[in-house]
Amino acid sequence: MSQEQPVTRKMTAKERMAIERQQMPERDGQQRSKDFEEVNLGLPEKIAILEAQRCLQCKKAACIEGCPVEVDIPGFLKLITEGDFLGAAALMRRDNNLPAVTGRVCPQETQCEEKCVRCKTDAPVAIGWLERFVADYETAHRTGRPTTDATPTGKKVVCVGSGPAGVTCAGELAKLGHDVTVFEAFHIPGGVLVYGIPEFRLPNSIVEDEMENLKSLGVKIETNVLVGRTLTIPQLLEEEGFDAVFIANGAGLPVFMRIAGENLKGVYSANEYLTRTNLMGAYKYPETETPIIVGNRVCVIGGGNVAMDAVRTGKRLGAEESIIVYRRAIEQMPARVEEVHHAEQEGIRFEMLTAPIEILGDEDGWVRAMTCIRMELGEPDASGRRRPIPIEGSEFVIDCDLVIVAVGTGANPLVTQTTPGLKVNKWGYIEADDDLMTSIPGVFAGGDIIRGATTVILAMGDGKNAARSIDAYLSRINGKS
Amino acid sequence: MFKIVDKQTVGPNLTQYEIQATRIAQARKPGQFVMVRPNEKSERIPLTVARTDPQAGTITLIVQAVGKTTLQMSQMNQGDSFADVAGPMGQPSHIEKFGTVVVVGGGLGTAVVLPQAIALKEAGNKIISIIGARNKELVILEKQLGQVSDELIVTTDDGSYGNKGFVTDALGELINASDKNVDAVYCAGPVIMMKAVSEVTRPKEIFTVVSLNPIMVDGTGMCGGCRVTIGGETKFACVDGPEFDGHQVDYDELMDRLTTYKNFEQRMLDAYQKTHKCKLQR
Ligand SMILES: Cc1cc2nc3c(=O)[nH]c(=O)nc-3n(C[C@H](O)[C@H](O)[C@H](O)COP(=O)(O)OP(=O)(O)OC[C@H]3O[C@@H](n4cnc5c(N)ncnc54)[C@H](O)[C@@H]3O)c2cc1C
Ligand SMILES: Cc1cc2nc3c(=O)[nH]c(=O)nc-3n(C[C@H](O)[C@H](O)[C@H](O)COP(=O)(O)OP(=O)(O)OC[C@H]3O[C@@H](n4cnc5c(N)ncnc54)[C@H](O)[C@@H]3O)c2cc1C
Ligand code: SF4
Ligand code: SF4
Ligand code: FES
Numbered sequence: 001m002s003q004e005q006p007v008t009r010k011m012t013a014k015e016r017m018a019i020e021r022q023q024m025p026e027r028d029g030q031q032r033s034k035d036f037e038e039v040n041l042g043l044p045e046k047i048a049i050l051e052a053q054r055c056l057q058c059k060k061a062a063c064i065e066g067c068p069v070e071v072d073i074p075g076f077l078k079l080i081t082e083g084d085f086l087g088a089a090a091l092m093r094r095d096n097n098l099p100a101v102t103g104r105v106c107p108q109e110t111q112c113e114e115k116c117v118r119c120k121t122d123a124p125v126a127i128g129w130l131e132r133f134v135a136d137y138e139t140a141h142r143t144g145r146p147t148t149d150a151t152p153t154g155k156k157v158v159c160v161g162s163g164p165a166g167v168t169c170a171g172e173l174a175k176l177g178h179d180v181t182v183f184e185a186f187h188i189p190g191g192v193l194v195y196g197i198p199e200f201r202l203p204n205s206i207v208e209d210e211m212e213n214l215k216s217l218g219v220k221i222e223t224n225v226l227v228g229r230t231l232t233i234p235q236l237l238e239e240e241g242f243d244a245v246f247i248a249n250g251a252g253l254p255v256f257m258r259i260a261g262e263n264l265k266g267v268y269s270a271n272e273y274l275t276r277t278n279l280m281g282a283y284k285y286p287e288t289e290t291p292i293i294v295g296n297r298v299c300v301i302g303g304g305n306v307a308m309d310a311v312r313t314g315k316r317l318g319a320e321e322s323i324i325v326y327r328r329a330i331e332q333m334p335a336r337v338e339e340v341h342h343a344e345q346e347g348i349r350f351e352m353l354t355a356p357i358e359i360l361g362d363e364d365g366w367v368r369a370m371t372c373i374r375m376e377l378g379e380p381d382a383s384g385r386r387r388p389i390p391i392e393g394s395e396f397v398i399d400c401d402l403v404i405v406a407v408g409t410g411a412n413p414l415v416t417q418t419t420p421g422l423k424v425n426k427w428g429y430i431e432a433d434d435d436l437m438t439s440i441p442g443v444f445a446g447g448d449i450i451r452g453a454t455t456v457i458l459a460m461g462d463g464k465n466a467a468r469s470i471d472a473y474l475s476r477i478n479g480k481s
Numbered sequence: 482m483f484k485i486v487d488k489q490t491v492g493p494n495l496t497q498y499e500i501q502a503t504r505i506a507q508a509r510k511p512g513q514f515v516m517v518r519p520n521e522k523s524e525r526i527p528l529t530v531a532r533t534d535p536q537a538g539t540i541t542l543i544v545q546a547v548g549k550t551t552l553q554m555s556q557m558n559q560g561d562s563f564a565d566v567a568g569p570m571g572q573p574s575h576i577e578k579f580g581t582v583v584v585v586g587g588g589l590g591t592a593v594v595l596p597q598a599i600a601l602k603e604a605g606n607k608i609i610s611i612i613g614a615r616n617k618e619l620v621i622l623e624k625q626l627g628q629v630s631d632e633l634i635v636t637t638d639d640g641s642y643g644n645k646g647f648v649t650d651a652l653g654e655l656i657n658a659s660d661k662n663v664d665a666v667y668c669a670g671p672v673i674m675m676k677a678v679s680e681v682t683r684p685k686e687i688f689t690v691v692s693l694n695p696i697m698v699d700g701t702g703m704c705g706g707c708r709v710t711i712g713g714e715t716k717f718a719c720v721d722g723p724e725f726d727g728h729q730v731d732y733d734e735l736m737d738r739l740t741t742y743k744n745f746e747q748r749m750l751d752a753y754q755k756t757h758k759c760k761l762q763r
Binding site: 185186187223224225226229230231252253254256258262263265268269271272275276280281285286287288289290291293365412413414 | 504505508513518522523524525549550564565566567568569570698699700701702703704705706708710715720734737738740741742745746748749752
């Protein structure tokens, strides 16, 4: 238990209301924009307790409704105020088994924190930062890793892909006594958490640690297996003896813009740029051997988390200027607010209401500039956001030597093409029912491959629900046989 | 870890590895490749699977040392292990009964066309093979390709072995010979050679398959680094290929994109050769 134990009696609501939202200690923008160390340093214990005391312990906690996995937010915050950090972590893990990840990357401002009643008067309780706090505390102070004493059911389940959906499902199934294998195409498990989201936001060591927890629960993780090529889903069911399959292969197909000059040297998809940097460690080149083109003036096209990660990576790799080019306004960017704020502190330039129309090359085939056009906002479109419309005659040229395309991803067709009878929608995403079962009995799917690119926590939610459905399915077929 | 169960030198800078990789050995079809990461710090590089032994669970790779990663591999020994071998990747070769098929391998491309030739032969085709190399020393797999071919032609640039000249000379002669009816051409080798071969077969509209070798990172379709332009459309060679209709390929773009990391590659190679006191024999 912690030394500072300020609460010996129940605090009044007035006292709680008097506490202001605490600040997250972070590294200086200038300094950190040159390396890949984490930006946020984490709350000190004292500050964490103070922040947790801001929670009014609402009877009908609105914040919980904002959380896709319904974490018992007032519950874990109360335990923090009591100094029982390990207890808080344990409570958290009942609903969310990757708190060190979600505490860092959940878009809290549109989920739990948006619903917090304190939004009405001042600022919401910093639920995300506190979630990270208890998770990090647990990692530093726990004794041993999770195990399970569930009776083995003798049922074999396979998860395709080791992103947040796949590993969440695997963990839950293992806790129920099933024999679980995860197949991952890459040489390191973790999905977007390791190949996409950069070190300065989510250190890979955190994901590695979670993989160890998973193994400790008895889950087998086999890398270098590309399902659809190394083994197909029909083979897994018919030859390899699996009783159920959970497909969680993400939405990793990069989308390009189909504009002139996109195949010039110096044009990357965000996936390639981030994979080279994070998974292959190109930021440590030549110590690691995968090279990456370091631009001097880097243009990143897009306004989501992926674009923000790429533009900040560009700066860190040594670009003099790293620029976001986005066709809507800054308020409309889908990226997490904290990332936009951090990018601004790091000196990222924002070219808003701007769309690229052509990438220009030099005589050697390298990018030298990009022609863009200014946009204005028209009527709201299907997504409810005002639609950007090009302003005629407003073309202009941005000089740059590297262009990174971060305008979205699609469904990789590898698994669906090799699984006869698996229904997909018109965009190629797998169709699943309320129980996350696909058109093939015993084959379930979740995460980005059914939703299109979404969030870590929604992918985890799918993993958890799928585990429940798979367990029910397995006892159903058990009953029959 | 993927153990090297056998290693043979098969030519200058040319090594053949037999690797324990059971799942791949069982799944692989002709034309497919693997992504190899020799050690924890290496790049992932694509290499064609030349042969498999599904019973023993082994795959055979024939690798030319051209840069840091491949040179480093050549310093590893039987009993050592590659950190990662993933696959098989890519579309299997398009195999059907055409009639007479000419198989053209330039340099290392011979390792790529050998499994195609075997599969095409099994499908009932008559196989005429052409192996092209700069000189006699660099002619590889002559015996193996000869075994599945009804006719085998070797050309060397300097005339030190076989016919003097390029593969395109020999191919042109075959196509124009009145007694031969060439129904399809399968070709792998340097980009410039595949381009030239496609030009030779274009006038008579002979079905031509080329095997492209762009720079790859993952091999699973998630990075787009391997994109090539085929008939004006962007394709990912690792999942849509690596084989494409030779008459549709934008070869100039491919050649240009292959130079992206030229400076890095030279620097890496120099540093490696300095510290390891081994040299590429050029
Ligand atoms: C750069 C970036 C930043 C992001 N930032 C945030 C953020 O800040 N907050 C947030 O909530 N969300 C963020 N997201 C979105 C979030 O990461 C995804 O929604 C989430 O990871 C989806 O999880 P998943 O398990 O469905 O798939 P993924 O995480 O994509 O994992 C899929 C895994 O399956 C593997 N795989 C694919 N095909 C096969 C196959 N055939 N066989 C075997 N394995 C296969 C892949 O290699 C991968 O490891 C970000 C995404 C990106 C790309
Ligand atoms: C589908 C496919 C099958 C191939 N099969 C074989 C084979 O059977 N045997 C063989 O010896 N080689 C094969 N290659 C080529 C082989 O991948 C490259 O020679 C190897 O990557 C060179 O790596 P390096 O570090 O030794 O050399 P580097 O110094 O990195 O590069 C030397 C040359 O290899 C090219 N290259 C570098 N990295 C890659 C990469 N990741 N992907 C593709 N090309 C690259 C460069 O453009 C350059 O021309 C194949 C390539 C492809 C795309
Ligand atoms: S998981 Fe995400 S949404 Fe839920 S409480 Fe934690 S930070 Fe909020
Ligand atoms: S809504 Fe806000 S104040 Fe109320 S319980 Fe949730 S976090 Fe606490
Ligand atoms: S190598 Fe990445 S998509 Fe082909």
